[in-house]
Amino acid sequence: MARMVTTRQVVVSTAAAWLFGFMIFFPILWMILTSFKSELDAFATPPVFLVFHWTTENYATVQERSDYFHHALNSVIIAGGSTLIAMLIAVPAAWSMAFSPTKRTKDILLWMLSTKMMPPVGVLVPIYLIFKYFGLLDSRVGLIMLLCLGNLPIVIWMLFTYFKEIPKDILEAARMDGATIGRELVYVLTPMAVPGLASTLLLNFILAWNEAFWTLNLTTLEAAPLTTFIASYSSPEGLFWAKLSAASTLAIAPILILGWFSQRQLVRGLTFGAVK
Amino acid sequence: MATQQTQGLARMLLAPSVILLFIWMIVPLALTIYFSTLHYSLLDPGSESFVGLENFQYFLTDPAFLASLKNTLVLVGAVLAITILLGVPFALLLDQPVIGRNIVRLMVIAPFFVMPTVSALVWKNLLMHPVSGLFAWIASLFGLPAIDWFTDAPMLAVILIVAWQWLPFATLILLTALQSQDGEQKEAAEMDGAGAVSTFIYLTLPHLARPITVVILIETIFLLTVFAEIFVTTGGGPGLQTTNIAFLIYSQALIQFDVGNASAGGLVAVVIANIVAFFLVRIVGRNLEA
Numbered sequence A: 001m002a003r004m005v006t007t008r009q010v011v012v013s014t015a016a017a018w019l020f021g022f023m024i025f026f027p028i029l030w031m032i033l034t035s036f037k038s039e040l041d042a043f044a045t046p047p048v049f050l051v052f053h054w055t056t057e058n059y060a061t062v063q064e065r066s067d068y069f070h071h072a073l074n075s076v077i078i079a080g081g082s083t084l085i086a087m088l089i090a091v092p093a094a095w096s097m098a099f100s101p102t103k104r105t106k107d108i109l110l111w112m113l114s115t116k117m118m119p120p121v122g123v124l125v126p127i128y129l130i131f132k133y134f135g136l137l138d139s140r141v142g143l144i145m146l147l148c149l150g151n152l153p154i155v156i157w158m159l160f161t162y163f164k165e166i167p168k169d170i171l172e173a174a175r176m177d178g179a180t181i182g183r184e185l186v187y188v189l190t191p192m193a194v195p196g197l198a199s200t201l202l203l204n205f206i207l208a209w210n211e212a213f214w215t216l217n218l219t220t221l222e223a224a225p226l227t228t229f230i231a232s233y234s235s236p237e238g239l240f241w242a243k244l245s246a247a248s249t250l251a252i253a254p255i256l257i258l259g260w261f262s263q264r265q266l267v268r269g270l271t272f273g274a275v276k
Numbered sequence B: 001m002a003t004q005q006t007q008g009l010a011r012m013l014l015a016p017s018v019i020l021l022f023i024w025m026i027v028p029l030a031l032t033i034y035f036s037t038l039h040y041s042l043l044d045p046g047s048e049s050f051v052g053l054e055n056f057q058y059f060l061t062d063p064a065f066l067a068s069l070k071n072t073l074v075l076v077g078a079v080l081a082i083t084i085l086l087g088v089p090f091a092l093l094l095d096q097p098v099i100g101r102n103i104v105r106l107m108v109i110a111p112f113f114v115m116p117t118v119s120a121l122v123w124k125n126l127l128m129h130p131v132s133g134l135f136a137w138i139a140s141l142f143g144l145p146a147i148d149w150f151t152d153a154p155m156l157a158v159i160l161i162v163a164w165q166w167l168p169f170a171t172l173i174l175l176t177a178l179q180s181q182d183g184e185q186k187e188a189a190e191m192d193g194a195g196a197v198s199t200f201i202y203l204t205l206p207h208l209a210r211p212i213t214v215v216i217l218i219e220t221i222f223l224l225t226v227f228a229e230i231f232v233t234t235g236g237g238p239g240l241q242t243t244n245i246a247f248l249i250y251s252q253a254l255i256q257f258d259v260g261n262a263s264a265g266g267l268v269a270v271v272i273a274n275i276v277a278f279f280l281v282r283i284v285g286r287n288l289e290a
Helices: A007-035 A039-043 A057-066 A068-099 A105-116 A120-133 A140-164 A168-176 A181-210 A213-218 A226-234 A241-261 A263-270 B004-036 B054-061 B063-095 B101-113 B116-127 B134-141 B154-179 B183-191 B196-223 B228-233 B245-254 B259-289
Strands: none
Touching: A007 A241, A007 B063, A007 B101, A007 B116, A007 B154, A039 A241, A057 A068, A057 A241, A068 A105, A068 A140, A068 A181, A068 A226, A068 A241, A068 B004, A105 A140, A105 B004, A105 B259, A120 A140, A120 A213, A120 B004, A120 B245, A120 B259, A140 A181, A140 A213, A140 B004, A168 A181, A181 A241, A181 A263, A213 A226, A213 B228, A213 B245, A226 A241, A226 B116, A226 B228, A241 A263, A241 B101, A241 B116, A263 B101, B004 B259, B054 B063, B054 B259, B063 B101, B063 B154, B063 B196, B063 B245, B063 B259, B101 B154, B116 B134, B116 B154, B116 B228, B154 B196, B154 B228, B183 B196, B196 B259, B228 B245, B245 B259
Protein backbone atom coordinates (compact mmCIF):
# COMPACT_ATOMS: atom_id res chain seq x y z
CA MET A 1 0.00 0.00 0.00
CA ALA A 2 2.30 2.74 -1.18
CA ARG A 3 1.06 6.24 -0.83
CA MET A 4 -0.35 7.80 -3.96
CA VAL A 5 2.25 10.03 -5.53
CA THR A 6 1.52 12.30 -8.45
CA THR A 7 4.04 12.99 -11.17
CA ARG A 8 3.98 16.64 -10.29
CA GLN A 9 4.99 15.89 -6.73
CA VAL A 10 7.93 13.82 -7.94
CA VAL A 11 9.08 16.57 -10.28
CA VAL A 12 8.87 19.25 -7.60
CA SER A 13 10.63 17.26 -4.91
CA THR A 14 13.27 16.03 -7.34
CA ALA A 15 14.04 19.57 -8.45
CA ALA A 16 14.15 20.86 -4.87
CA ALA A 17 16.33 17.99 -3.67
CA TRP A 18 18.82 18.37 -6.52
CA LEU A 19 19.01 22.12 -5.94
CA PHE A 20 19.68 21.56 -2.25
CA GLY A 21 22.23 18.82 -2.90
CA PHE A 22 24.01 20.98 -5.46
CA MET A 23 24.18 23.93 -3.06
CA ILE A 24 25.71 21.82 -0.33
CA PHE A 25 28.18 20.21 -2.71
CA PHE A 26 29.05 23.43 -4.52
CA PRO A 27 32.12 24.51 -2.45
CA ILE A 28 33.73 21.14 -3.15
CA LEU A 29 32.83 21.27 -6.83
CA TRP A 30 34.15 24.81 -7.08
CA MET A 31 37.40 23.74 -5.43
CA ILE A 32 37.81 20.87 -7.91
CA LEU A 33 37.09 23.15 -10.87
CA THR A 34 39.53 25.78 -9.60
CA SER A 35 42.25 23.17 -9.28
CA PHE A 36 42.22 22.77 -13.08
CA LYS A 37 42.48 26.49 -13.82
CA SER A 38 45.48 28.71 -14.38
CA GLU A 39 46.11 31.12 -11.49
CA LEU A 40 44.83 33.91 -13.72
CA ASP A 41 41.52 32.13 -14.38
CA ALA A 42 41.19 31.25 -10.71
CA PHE A 43 41.15 34.98 -9.85
CA ALA A 44 39.01 36.05 -12.82
CA THR A 45 36.08 38.42 -12.28
CA PRO A 46 33.47 37.50 -13.31
CA PRO A 47 34.40 33.95 -12.40
CA VAL A 48 34.77 31.41 -15.18
CA PHE A 49 32.71 28.29 -14.61
CA LEU A 50 33.42 25.68 -17.23
CA VAL A 51 34.88 27.51 -20.19
CA PHE A 52 38.53 28.00 -19.36
CA HIS A 53 41.81 26.48 -20.35
CA TRP A 54 41.88 23.23 -18.39
CA THR A 55 45.31 22.38 -17.05
CA THR A 56 46.81 19.82 -14.68
CA GLU A 57 49.97 21.80 -14.04
CA ASN A 58 48.81 22.82 -10.54
CA TYR A 59 48.96 19.22 -9.46
CA ALA A 60 52.54 18.93 -10.66
CA THR A 61 53.50 22.18 -8.94
CA VAL A 62 51.93 21.12 -5.65
CA GLN A 63 53.96 17.93 -5.62
CA GLU A 64 57.15 19.83 -6.50
CA ARG A 65 56.62 22.55 -3.95
CA SER A 66 55.92 20.60 -0.83
CA ASP A 67 56.10 16.93 -1.65
CA TYR A 68 52.45 15.90 -1.46
CA PHE A 69 53.37 12.23 -1.47
CA HIS A 70 55.50 12.60 1.66
CA HIS A 71 52.51 14.04 3.55
CA ALA A 72 50.02 11.65 2.00
CA LEU A 73 52.23 8.76 3.06
CA ASN A 74 52.30 10.19 6.59
CA SER A 75 48.50 10.42 6.56
CA VAL A 76 48.18 6.83 5.40
CA ILE A 77 50.68 5.56 7.97
CA ILE A 78 49.27 7.56 10.87
CA ALA A 79 45.59 6.98 10.11
CA GLY A 80 46.16 3.36 9.10
CA GLY A 81 48.51 2.56 11.97
CA SER A 82 46.31 4.08 14.65
CA THR A 83 43.22 2.38 13.22
CA LEU A 84 44.85 -1.06 13.04
CA ILE A 85 46.26 -0.88 16.58
CA ALA A 86 42.93 0.41 17.89
CA MET A 87 41.18 -2.54 16.22
CA LEU A 88 43.65 -5.04 17.69
CA ILE A 89 42.97 -3.74 21.18
CA ALA A 90 39.26 -3.13 20.70
CA VAL A 91 38.07 -6.34 19.02
CA PRO A 92 38.84 -8.62 22.00
CA ALA A 93 37.37 -6.08 24.41
CA ALA A 94 34.14 -5.54 22.46
CA TRP A 95 33.92 -9.27 21.86
CA SER A 96 34.14 -10.17 25.52
CA MET A 97 31.64 -7.49 26.54
CA ALA A 98 29.13 -8.50 23.88
CA PHE A 99 29.35 -12.26 24.41
CA SER A 100 30.20 -12.52 28.05
CA PRO A 101 28.62 -9.50 29.69
CA THR A 102 28.80 -8.96 33.43
CA LYS A 103 26.96 -6.60 35.72
CA ARG A 104 29.66 -4.01 35.22
CA THR A 105 29.76 -4.15 31.42
CA LYS A 106 27.48 -1.18 30.96
CA ASP A 107 29.44 0.93 33.44
CA ILE A 108 32.69 0.06 31.70
CA LEU A 109 31.24 1.03 28.32
CA LEU A 110 29.98 4.37 29.61
CA TRP A 111 33.26 5.08 31.34
CA MET A 112 35.12 4.35 28.11
CA LEU A 113 32.90 6.76 26.21
CA SER A 114 33.38 9.41 28.86
CA THR A 115 37.14 9.44 28.19
CA LYS A 116 36.21 10.71 24.74
CA MET A 117 34.52 13.72 26.29
CA MET A 118 37.81 15.05 27.60
CA PRO A 119 38.55 17.97 25.28
CA PRO A 120 42.00 17.54 23.70
CA VAL A 121 42.79 21.14 24.50
CA GLY A 122 42.43 20.36 28.20
CA VAL A 123 45.42 18.06 28.09
CA LEU A 124 47.40 19.69 25.29
CA VAL A 125 50.08 21.02 27.61
CA PRO A 126 51.03 17.77 29.37
CA ILE A 127 50.89 15.79 26.13
CA TYR A 128 53.11 18.36 24.46
CA LEU A 129 55.62 18.21 27.31
CA ILE A 130 55.53 14.41 27.52
CA PHE A 131 56.14 14.22 23.77
CA LYS A 132 58.98 16.71 24.06
CA TYR A 133 60.54 14.73 26.90
CA PHE A 134 60.41 11.44 25.02
CA GLY A 135 61.41 12.98 21.70
CA LEU A 136 58.04 12.14 20.15
CA LEU A 137 57.29 15.60 18.76
CA ASP A 138 56.93 15.48 15.00
CA SER A 139 57.09 11.68 15.00
CA ARG A 140 54.64 9.30 13.41
CA VAL A 141 54.86 6.87 16.33
CA GLY A 142 53.68 9.53 18.76
CA LEU A 143 50.70 10.50 16.62
CA ILE A 144 49.75 6.89 15.99
CA MET A 145 49.61 6.27 19.75
CA LEU A 146 47.67 9.44 20.39
CA LEU A 147 45.04 8.97 17.68
CA CYS A 148 44.71 5.30 18.58
CA LEU A 149 43.87 6.16 22.20
CA GLY A 150 41.62 9.02 21.16
CA ASN A 151 39.56 6.80 18.87
CA LEU A 152 39.64 3.66 21.01
CA PRO A 153 36.39 4.38 22.90
CA ILE A 154 34.52 4.91 19.63
CA VAL A 155 36.01 1.78 18.07
CA ILE A 156 35.01 -0.33 21.07
CA TRP A 157 31.50 1.12 21.12
CA MET A 158 30.92 0.55 17.43
CA LEU A 159 32.21 -3.01 17.54
CA PHE A 160 30.19 -3.72 20.65
CA THR A 161 27.05 -2.45 18.89
CA TYR A 162 27.70 -4.72 15.91
CA PHE A 163 28.71 -7.79 17.91
CA LYS A 164 25.70 -7.53 20.17
CA GLU A 165 23.44 -7.87 17.15
CA ILE A 166 24.85 -11.24 16.17
CA PRO A 167 22.07 -13.64 17.20
CA LYS A 168 23.12 -16.00 19.95
CA ASP A 169 20.73 -18.71 18.70
CA ILE A 170 22.97 -19.40 15.75
CA LEU A 171 25.88 -20.08 18.08
CA GLU A 172 23.80 -22.51 20.08
CA ALA A 173 22.63 -24.25 16.95
CA ALA A 174 26.23 -24.63 15.81
CA ARG A 175 27.16 -26.06 19.18
CA MET A 176 24.32 -28.54 19.06
CA ASP A 177 25.62 -29.69 15.71
CA GLY A 178 28.90 -30.40 17.42
CA ALA A 179 31.01 -27.48 16.22
CA THR A 180 34.16 -26.85 18.23
CA ILE A 181 34.97 -23.35 19.47
CA GLY A 182 37.59 -22.95 16.76
CA ARG A 183 35.24 -23.97 13.95
CA GLU A 184 32.50 -21.85 15.45
CA LEU A 185 34.79 -18.84 15.35
CA VAL A 186 35.96 -19.38 11.79
CA TYR A 187 32.79 -20.58 10.08
CA VAL A 188 29.96 -19.00 12.06
CA LEU A 189 31.03 -15.87 13.89
CA THR A 190 33.67 -14.36 11.64
CA PRO A 191 31.50 -14.18 8.51
CA MET A 192 28.81 -12.44 10.54
CA ALA A 193 31.22 -10.01 12.13
CA VAL A 194 33.05 -8.99 8.96
CA PRO A 195 30.66 -6.21 7.86
CA GLY A 196 30.82 -4.58 11.30
CA LEU A 197 34.59 -4.90 11.41
CA ALA A 198 34.93 -3.41 7.94
CA SER A 199 32.75 -0.38 8.57
CA THR A 200 34.38 0.31 11.93
CA LEU A 201 37.76 0.15 10.23
CA LEU A 202 36.66 2.55 7.50
CA LEU A 203 35.07 5.08 9.81
CA ASN A 204 37.99 5.22 12.15
CA PHE A 205 40.37 5.62 9.29
CA ILE A 206 38.28 8.61 8.19
CA LEU A 207 38.24 10.13 11.68
CA ALA A 208 42.00 9.70 12.03
CA TRP A 209 42.67 11.05 8.53
CA ASN A 210 40.76 14.27 9.22
CA GLU A 211 41.93 14.77 12.81
CA ALA A 212 43.47 18.22 12.95
CA PHE A 213 44.05 19.31 16.53
CA TRP A 214 46.89 16.96 17.47
CA THR A 215 48.44 16.86 14.03
CA LEU A 216 48.59 20.68 13.80
CA ASN A 217 50.07 21.07 17.25
CA LEU A 218 52.50 18.17 17.39
CA THR A 219 54.02 17.99 13.92
CA THR A 220 56.06 20.36 11.82
CA LEU A 221 57.55 18.60 8.82
CA GLU A 222 58.86 15.07 9.26
CA ALA A 223 55.63 13.47 10.44
CA ALA A 224 53.22 16.11 9.15
CA PRO A 225 50.16 14.53 7.52
CA LEU A 226 47.88 16.20 4.98
CA THR A 227 46.03 18.32 7.56
CA THR A 228 49.27 20.14 8.35
CA PHE A 229 50.30 20.21 4.70
CA ILE A 230 47.11 22.04 3.80
CA ALA A 231 47.38 24.44 6.72
CA SER A 232 50.74 25.59 5.32
CA TYR A 233 48.76 27.06 2.43
CA SER A 234 47.07 29.51 4.80
CA SER A 235 50.22 31.63 5.01
CA PRO A 236 50.29 34.75 2.78
CA GLU A 237 52.92 33.31 0.44
CA GLY A 238 50.76 30.25 -0.08
CA LEU A 239 47.88 32.18 -1.55
CA PHE A 240 47.79 30.70 -4.99
CA TRP A 241 44.22 29.62 -5.38
CA ALA A 242 44.58 27.11 -8.15
CA LYS A 243 47.43 25.38 -6.35
CA LEU A 244 45.62 25.55 -3.04
CA SER A 245 42.63 23.92 -4.73
CA ALA A 246 44.76 21.22 -6.29
CA ALA A 247 46.39 20.47 -2.94
CA SER A 248 42.99 20.43 -1.22
CA THR A 249 41.48 18.15 -3.84
CA LEU A 250 44.37 15.74 -3.44
CA ALA A 251 43.99 15.81 0.34
CA ILE A 252 40.29 15.02 0.45
CA ALA A 253 39.84 12.77 -2.58
CA PRO A 254 40.87 9.47 -0.95
CA ILE A 255 38.78 10.03 2.14
CA LEU A 256 35.75 11.37 0.29
CA ILE A 257 35.60 8.23 -1.82
CA LEU A 258 36.03 6.00 1.22
CA GLY A 259 33.36 8.02 3.02
CA TRP A 260 30.89 7.62 0.18
CA PHE A 261 31.35 3.88 0.29
CA SER A 262 30.70 3.71 4.01
CA GLN A 263 27.95 6.33 4.34
CA ARG A 264 25.27 3.81 5.19
CA GLN A 265 27.21 2.50 8.15
CA LEU A 266 28.15 6.02 9.13
CA VAL A 267 24.82 6.77 10.74
CA ARG A 268 24.76 3.65 12.84
CA GLY A 269 28.41 3.89 13.75
CA LEU A 270 28.37 7.53 14.79
CA THR A 271 25.23 7.25 16.85
CA PHE A 272 26.13 3.88 18.33
CA GLY A 273 23.02 2.34 16.88
CA ALA A 274 20.76 4.79 18.71
CA VAL A 275 19.28 5.75 15.33
CA LYS A 276 18.53 3.02 12.84
CA MET B 1 28.17 -22.16 29.20
CA ALA B 2 29.49 -19.08 30.99
CA THR B 3 31.93 -21.01 33.12
CA GLN B 4 34.64 -19.68 35.37
CA GLN B 5 37.04 -20.28 32.51
CA THR B 6 35.23 -18.18 29.93
CA GLN B 7 34.73 -15.43 32.50
CA GLY B 8 38.46 -15.33 33.08
CA LEU B 9 39.11 -15.27 29.37
CA ALA B 10 36.66 -12.43 28.92
CA ARG B 11 38.43 -10.40 31.57
CA MET B 12 41.78 -11.01 29.93
CA LEU B 13 40.44 -9.82 26.61
CA LEU B 14 39.00 -6.69 28.18
CA ALA B 15 42.02 -5.79 30.30
CA PRO B 16 44.33 -4.17 27.71
CA SER B 17 41.80 -1.59 26.59
CA VAL B 18 40.69 -0.78 30.13
CA ILE B 19 44.28 -0.33 31.30
CA LEU B 20 45.27 1.78 28.29
CA LEU B 21 42.25 4.03 28.51
CA PHE B 22 42.76 4.44 32.24
CA ILE B 23 46.37 5.57 31.74
CA TRP B 24 45.27 7.81 28.86
CA MET B 25 42.68 9.41 31.10
CA ILE B 26 44.60 9.74 34.33
CA VAL B 27 48.17 10.68 33.38
CA PRO B 28 47.52 13.83 31.31
CA LEU B 29 44.77 14.90 33.68
CA ALA B 30 46.97 14.51 36.76
CA LEU B 31 49.76 16.43 35.05
CA THR B 32 47.35 19.18 34.02
CA ILE B 33 46.14 19.50 37.60
CA TYR B 34 49.74 19.61 38.81
CA PHE B 35 50.82 22.24 36.27
CA SER B 36 47.76 24.34 36.96
CA THR B 37 49.02 25.02 40.47
CA LEU B 38 52.45 26.18 39.29
CA HIS B 39 53.84 29.38 37.96
CA TYR B 40 55.29 27.75 34.87
CA SER B 41 56.36 29.65 31.80
CA LEU B 42 58.35 28.07 28.99
CA LEU B 43 59.99 31.45 28.41
CA ASP B 44 61.31 31.43 31.93
CA PRO B 45 62.59 27.89 32.51
CA GLY B 46 63.64 26.80 35.97
CA SER B 47 61.45 29.34 37.73
CA GLU B 48 58.57 26.98 38.45
CA SER B 49 56.99 27.63 41.80
CA PHE B 50 53.78 26.61 43.57
CA VAL B 51 51.13 29.29 43.37
CA GLY B 52 48.00 27.44 44.49
CA LEU B 53 44.86 28.57 42.72
CA GLU B 54 46.34 31.77 41.37
CA ASN B 55 46.28 30.49 37.77
CA PHE B 56 42.58 29.74 38.03
CA GLN B 57 41.90 33.14 39.47
CA TYR B 58 43.93 34.71 36.69
CA PHE B 59 42.31 32.61 33.95
CA LEU B 60 38.74 33.03 35.14
CA THR B 61 38.98 36.79 35.69
CA ASP B 62 40.80 37.41 32.41
CA PRO B 63 38.38 39.31 30.12
CA ALA B 64 39.56 36.97 27.36
CA PHE B 65 37.98 34.05 29.23
CA LEU B 66 34.51 35.58 29.32
CA ALA B 67 34.81 36.64 25.69
CA SER B 68 35.91 33.17 24.62
CA LEU B 69 33.24 31.47 26.73
CA LYS B 70 30.65 33.64 25.04
CA ASN B 71 32.14 32.88 21.62
CA THR B 72 32.14 29.16 22.38
CA LEU B 73 28.47 29.23 23.35
CA VAL B 74 27.51 31.39 20.36
CA LEU B 75 29.36 29.08 17.98
CA VAL B 76 27.87 25.89 19.42
CA GLY B 77 24.38 27.38 19.70
CA ALA B 78 24.32 28.90 16.23
CA VAL B 79 25.67 25.82 14.47
CA LEU B 80 23.20 23.60 16.34
CA ALA B 81 20.32 25.90 15.42
CA ILE B 82 21.31 26.04 11.74
CA THR B 83 21.92 22.31 11.38
CA ILE B 84 18.66 21.32 13.09
CA LEU B 85 16.43 23.99 11.57
CA LEU B 86 17.71 23.25 8.07
CA GLY B 87 18.37 19.55 8.67
CA VAL B 88 14.72 18.73 9.43
CA PRO B 89 13.23 20.21 6.22
CA PHE B 90 16.11 18.82 4.13
CA ALA B 91 15.61 15.36 5.60
CA LEU B 92 11.87 15.62 4.91
CA LEU B 93 12.66 16.67 1.35
CA LEU B 94 15.03 13.77 0.76
CA ASP B 95 12.46 11.39 2.22
CA GLN B 96 10.11 12.28 -0.66
CA PRO B 97 10.21 10.29 -3.88
CA VAL B 98 13.18 11.88 -5.62
CA ILE B 99 14.71 10.75 -8.89
CA GLY B 100 18.40 10.03 -8.38
CA ARG B 101 18.13 10.14 -4.61
CA ASN B 102 21.38 8.24 -4.12
CA ILE B 103 23.36 10.85 -6.02
CA VAL B 104 21.74 13.68 -4.06
CA ARG B 105 22.60 11.80 -0.90
CA LEU B 106 26.25 11.56 -1.89
CA MET B 107 26.38 15.28 -2.66
CA VAL B 108 24.76 16.16 0.66
CA ILE B 109 27.01 13.96 2.80
CA ALA B 110 30.26 15.08 1.11
CA PRO B 111 31.19 18.07 3.33
CA PHE B 112 31.32 15.77 6.35
CA PHE B 113 34.39 14.06 4.91
CA VAL B 114 36.28 17.23 4.05
CA MET B 115 39.04 17.82 6.56
CA PRO B 116 38.46 21.00 8.59
CA THR B 117 41.67 22.65 7.40
CA VAL B 118 40.58 22.22 3.78
CA SER B 119 37.04 23.48 4.22
CA ALA B 120 38.30 26.50 6.16
CA LEU B 121 40.75 27.42 3.41
CA VAL B 122 38.34 26.85 0.55
CA TRP B 123 35.64 28.97 2.18
CA LYS B 124 38.04 31.69 3.21
CA ASN B 125 39.74 32.08 -0.16
CA LEU B 126 37.50 30.82 -2.93
CA LEU B 127 34.12 31.85 -1.56
CA MET B 128 34.42 34.56 1.09
CA HIS B 129 37.34 36.57 -0.28
CA PRO B 130 36.14 40.20 -0.41
CA VAL B 131 37.65 40.95 -3.84
CA SER B 132 37.69 37.82 -5.95
CA GLY B 133 35.63 35.41 -3.88
CA LEU B 134 32.51 33.96 -5.44
CA PHE B 135 30.23 35.55 -2.83
CA ALA B 136 31.61 39.00 -3.69
CA TRP B 137 30.75 38.39 -7.33
CA ILE B 138 27.23 37.19 -6.47
CA ALA B 139 26.71 40.30 -4.34
CA SER B 140 27.87 42.47 -7.24
CA LEU B 141 25.26 40.84 -9.50
CA PHE B 142 22.63 42.31 -7.21
CA GLY B 143 24.45 45.61 -7.04
CA LEU B 144 25.42 45.02 -3.43
CA PRO B 145 28.80 45.78 -1.87
CA ALA B 146 30.95 42.73 -1.10
CA ILE B 147 31.19 41.67 2.54
CA ASP B 148 34.67 41.48 3.99
CA TRP B 149 33.69 38.41 6.01
CA PHE B 150 36.72 37.95 8.22
CA THR B 151 36.92 41.65 9.10
CA ASP B 152 33.29 42.67 9.35
CA ALA B 153 31.57 39.46 10.44
CA PRO B 154 34.33 37.04 11.48
CA MET B 155 32.18 35.01 13.88
CA LEU B 156 29.38 34.65 11.34
CA ALA B 157 31.96 33.46 8.80
CA VAL B 158 33.29 30.79 11.17
CA ILE B 159 29.72 29.73 12.03
CA LEU B 160 28.86 29.33 8.34
CA ILE B 161 31.91 27.19 7.68
CA VAL B 162 31.33 24.93 10.66
CA ALA B 163 27.58 24.68 9.97
CA TRP B 164 28.33 23.63 6.39
CA GLN B 165 30.44 20.77 7.72
CA TRP B 166 27.82 19.58 10.20
CA LEU B 167 24.59 20.08 8.25
CA PRO B 168 25.22 16.81 6.37
CA PHE B 169 25.55 14.93 9.63
CA ALA B 170 22.24 16.25 10.97
CA THR B 171 20.45 15.72 7.66
CA LEU B 172 21.70 12.16 7.28
CA ILE B 173 20.80 11.12 10.84
CA LEU B 174 17.33 12.68 10.57
CA LEU B 175 16.76 11.14 7.14
CA THR B 176 17.67 7.71 8.45
CA ALA B 177 15.24 8.18 11.32
CA LEU B 178 12.47 9.31 8.95
CA GLN B 179 12.92 6.25 6.79
CA SER B 180 12.24 4.03 9.77
CA GLN B 181 8.98 5.84 10.52
CA ASP B 182 5.86 3.74 10.39
CA GLY B 183 4.23 4.45 7.03
CA GLU B 184 0.89 2.93 7.98
CA GLN B 185 0.44 5.32 10.85
CA LYS B 186 0.90 8.20 8.43
CA GLU B 187 -1.58 6.70 5.98
CA ALA B 188 -4.13 6.25 8.71
CA ALA B 189 -3.71 9.87 9.69
CA GLU B 190 -4.17 10.93 6.08
CA MET B 191 -7.31 8.78 5.74
CA ASP B 192 -8.68 10.47 8.83
CA GLY B 193 -8.20 13.75 7.04
CA ALA B 194 -5.12 15.03 8.80
CA GLY B 195 -3.31 17.67 6.77
CA ALA B 196 0.41 17.68 6.04
CA VAL B 197 1.04 20.22 8.79
CA SER B 198 -0.73 18.35 11.55
CA THR B 199 0.78 15.04 10.42
CA PHE B 200 4.17 16.69 10.76
CA ILE B 201 3.47 18.20 14.18
CA TYR B 202 1.74 15.21 15.76
CA LEU B 203 3.49 12.27 14.11
CA THR B 204 6.77 13.18 12.47
CA LEU B 205 8.14 15.65 14.99
CA PRO B 206 7.66 13.34 18.01
CA HIS B 207 9.29 10.56 15.98
CA LEU B 208 12.28 12.84 15.35
CA ALA B 209 12.66 13.83 19.00
CA ARG B 210 15.17 11.13 19.80
CA PRO B 211 17.40 11.54 16.72
CA ILE B 212 17.36 15.30 17.29
CA THR B 213 18.65 14.83 20.84
CA VAL B 214 21.32 12.48 19.56
CA VAL B 215 22.37 15.02 16.93
CA ILE B 216 22.44 17.87 19.45
CA LEU B 217 24.50 15.99 21.97
CA ILE B 218 27.03 14.50 19.57
CA GLU B 219 27.50 17.77 17.72
CA THR B 220 27.93 19.63 21.00
CA ILE B 221 30.84 17.44 22.02
CA PHE B 222 32.63 18.11 18.74
CA LEU B 223 31.65 21.78 18.47
CA LEU B 224 32.95 22.63 21.94
CA THR B 225 36.44 21.85 20.67
CA VAL B 226 36.35 23.48 17.21
CA PHE B 227 39.94 24.41 16.52
CA ALA B 228 41.25 23.92 12.99
CA GLU B 229 38.65 26.20 11.36
CA ILE B 230 39.66 29.09 13.63
CA PHE B 231 43.36 28.29 13.46
CA VAL B 232 43.34 28.42 9.67
CA THR B 233 40.96 31.34 9.02
CA THR B 234 41.10 34.02 11.70
CA GLY B 235 43.68 32.92 14.26
CA GLY B 236 41.12 33.88 16.89
CA GLY B 237 40.88 37.48 15.70
CA PRO B 238 40.30 40.19 14.93
CA GLY B 239 40.95 40.97 18.58
CA LEU B 240 39.21 38.19 20.46
CA GLN B 241 36.18 38.05 18.20
CA THR B 242 36.57 34.43 17.13
CA THR B 243 38.60 33.08 20.05
CA ASN B 244 36.79 30.15 21.62
CA ILE B 245 37.96 28.34 24.75
CA ALA B 246 39.91 25.78 22.77
CA PHE B 247 41.76 28.47 20.86
CA LEU B 248 42.36 30.60 23.97
CA ILE B 249 44.09 27.74 25.77
CA TYR B 250 46.08 26.92 22.67
CA SER B 251 47.30 30.50 22.39
CA GLN B 252 48.25 30.65 26.06
CA ALA B 253 50.17 27.40 25.87
CA LEU B 254 51.90 27.55 22.50
CA ILE B 255 51.94 31.26 21.67
CA GLN B 256 52.43 32.83 25.09
CA PHE B 257 54.14 29.73 26.55
CA ASP B 258 52.29 30.13 29.84
CA VAL B 259 51.88 26.49 30.87
CA GLY B 260 50.42 27.16 34.31
CA ASN B 261 47.67 29.41 33.04
CA ALA B 262 46.91 27.21 30.04
CA SER B 263 46.60 24.18 32.32
CA ALA B 264 44.12 26.01 34.51
CA GLY B 265 42.18 26.86 31.34
CA GLY B 266 42.41 23.25 30.23
CA LEU B 267 40.79 22.10 33.45
CA VAL B 268 38.03 24.65 33.01
CA ALA B 269 37.45 23.21 29.52
CA VAL B 270 37.36 19.69 30.96
CA VAL B 271 34.74 20.77 33.51
CA ILE B 272 32.57 22.42 30.83
CA ALA B 273 32.82 19.34 28.60
CA ASN B 274 31.95 17.08 31.48
CA ILE B 275 28.78 18.98 32.26
CA VAL B 276 27.73 18.32 28.67
CA ALA B 277 29.06 14.76 28.73
CA PHE B 278 26.99 13.99 31.81
CA PHE B 279 23.82 14.44 29.78
CA LEU B 280 25.17 12.65 26.70
CA VAL B 281 26.26 9.58 28.62
CA ARG B 282 22.89 9.37 30.33
CA ILE B 283 20.98 9.47 27.06
CA VAL B 284 23.27 7.09 25.24
CA GLY B 285 23.13 4.82 28.28
CA ARG B 286 19.37 4.75 28.09
CA ASN B 287 19.52 3.77 24.42
CA LEU B 288 21.90 0.98 25.31
CA GLU B 289 19.17 -0.80 27.22
CA ALA B 290 16.60 -0.55 24.46
